[in-house]
Amino acid sequence: MVFNVTTEDFDKEVLGFDGKVLVDFWAEWCGPCMMLGPVIEEVSEEIDDVKFCKVNCDEARELALQYGIMSIPCLLVFENGELVNQSIGYIDKDSVIKLVK
Template sequence: MATIELTAQNFGETIQQNGTVVVDFWAEWCGPCKQFAPTFEKAAQENPDITFGKVDTDAEQQLAGQAQITSIPTLMVFRDQILVHRSSGALPPAQFNQLLTAVNDLDMDQVRKEIAEQEAAKAADGAEV
C-alpha cells in the first residue's frame, strides 16, 4: 500500500477508520526526513494491513502545531485510535520494523485498562486538591 498524504481535513478520519496508522511528520528541507523516507515507503509496501501517512509540516502547520511537533521527523503510531508510540528522529530499518511488530503485538485491552487507570488516578488527584 502506498503512503497517503495526511492533512487537517483527513487526519482524524484516517485515524478513526483504520486499525493501525503510522504517521511521519516531515518537511522537504529536512535531511533526516529524506533519509528516513525510503525506510517508511518500503515498510508501507511490506505491510499492506497498516495505514502509512505523511504530514508535510510546512504545508500543514496548524496540524503539526496541534500534534505538538517540535522536531522532525516525528513518528506517531496509532492503534485502535489510541496513540501508542511517539518518537523523534529517523529510525533505522531494523528498528522501525521492530516497532511495527511491537505495535502489532500489543494487547489493546490491557492498553485501554492502563489508560483508564491513569485517568482515574488523575481524577482522584484533582479531587484531593
C-alpha cells in the same frame, strides 16, 4: 503505499481508521526526513496490516502543533485512533518495523 494526509482529512484517515496507522511528520527542507522517506515506503510495501501516512509539517502546522511536534522527522503510531507509540529523528528499517509491531 504511503498516503499524504492533510489537516482536512487527518481525522478520517488516521483517527477514524480501524487498526494501526504510522504517521510520518516531515518537511521538504529536512535532511533526515528525506532519508527516512524511502525507509517508510519500503516498510509500507512489506507490512500489510498497518496504514502508512505522511504529514507535511509546513502545510499542516495545526496538526504539528496539536501533537507537539518539535523535531522532525517524528513518527507517531495510532491504534484505533489512540496514540500508542512514537519516535523522533531518523531510525533504520528494523526500528520502524519494531515501532509499528
